């Protein structure tokens with residue numbers, strides 16, 4: 383989608399307000415035009431709008447890193463992600479519908495994270511290599527079956543990471559399509575293609591209710607008959623000697639099923655698009671597969687599927703000469719940080735050999751993405767299986783990005799290809 387506004391024609395306040403709508407994230411060049419202006423002209427920008435509680439928008443890598451590292455001065459609660467005033471009010475009155483790691487702070491966060499953190503360590507993930515390779519081969523087979531034309535985003539990238547995370551959770555394959563629909567509704571609540579009943583907030587409530595019903599059933603099963611899967615760890619979790627709370631348990635299932643899905647699939651389809659748009663880099667990677675690790679990180683920096691998280695200051699805190707007052711909120715724009723000219727040489731160049739690559743797409747500090755290593759492994763497995771088979775690949779239609787201010791990436795990537 384292309385937004386017909388020249389970012390240089392906007393006032394700096396309007397550049398800040400552009401971050402309030404998912405539309406901005408459907409047009410990469412518009413987003414980067416606006417973000418680049420903010421980094422250079424107003425890196426700590428106060429954003430106000432009648433429908434949204436105000437906040438400081440941070441667009442520089444160093445400032446985002448500093449906030450992430452000061453997790454006592456900047457808390458995830460109560461406002462971990464951007465929503466409307468109405469949604470903030472509802473949360474203040476009723477609390478979170480479900481509570482996951484990203485809504486918690488220490489010591490609660492530390493206690494809950496340690497319940498599953500071992501699952502995501504190399505020792506355990508190493509055991510998944512064979513399953514990842516099998517699922518990656520299935521994706522390649524799907525492309526062979528596709529007969530030279532496929533929607534890579536919807537038909538390949540959306541499925542593979544979901545299958546991986548649901549395999550880890552231990553859910554039956556027959557439930558995968560239902561999970562796919564629910565996760566897309568959850569993250570694409572702003573996008574008419576995914577939202578229910580044409581109403582973002584009401585649809586979201588229904589989606590969450592469906593998740594709750596489904597996972598309550600899984601909990602009951604795994605409590606009665608525990609297995610060695612991740613769902614059993616969550617269902618039977620004990621925190622400080624007490625069984626894990628219901629909201630926290632649901633939050634865990636949901637964050638595992640959702641955070642591990644759209645994010646990774648968005649970097650896969652965005653990664654393939656970047657390779658198609660930079661054929662020299664595709665050829666370089668095909669000729670030298672030892673670049674796969676740096677290529678995968680470059681795809682993740684390039685796409686930055688998680689567009690933001692927020693924090694609330696507990697003390698008055700100076701950032702670049704602006705005092706963020708205790709109680710005020712800041713929004714961390716990862717996509718902007720990952721194009722920061724002060725950190726990345728030639729940030730708008732897609733370079734499969736980029737080293738160092740200190741991107742913030744997985745965040746930083748105590749909330750650093752629990753699945754970062756898994757995501758990298760999944761991407762390596764997919765592209766290692768796929769790229770040697772690709773003889774030629776090109777766009778067969780317009781790529782389309784999801785309309786969301788939170789997790790966004792390609793929902794459609796029609797491609798034409800020839801395979802070996």
Ligand code: HEM
Pocket residue numbers: 450483484485495547637638639641642643645646649682686687688691716742743744745746747748749750751752753754756757
């Ligand atoms: C390319 C793919 C991914 C990206 C870009 C991504 C990005 C992120 C980001 C930005 C955060 C917040 C970090 C912060 O606040 O500092 C996060 C947290 C998290 N991610 Fe990921 N993620 C990805 C894949 C995954 C996968 C595969 C899983 C698997 C389960 C996962 C699970 C989580 C969890 C559980 C958290 C919460 C951690 C906490 O608050 O302690 N993510 N992720």
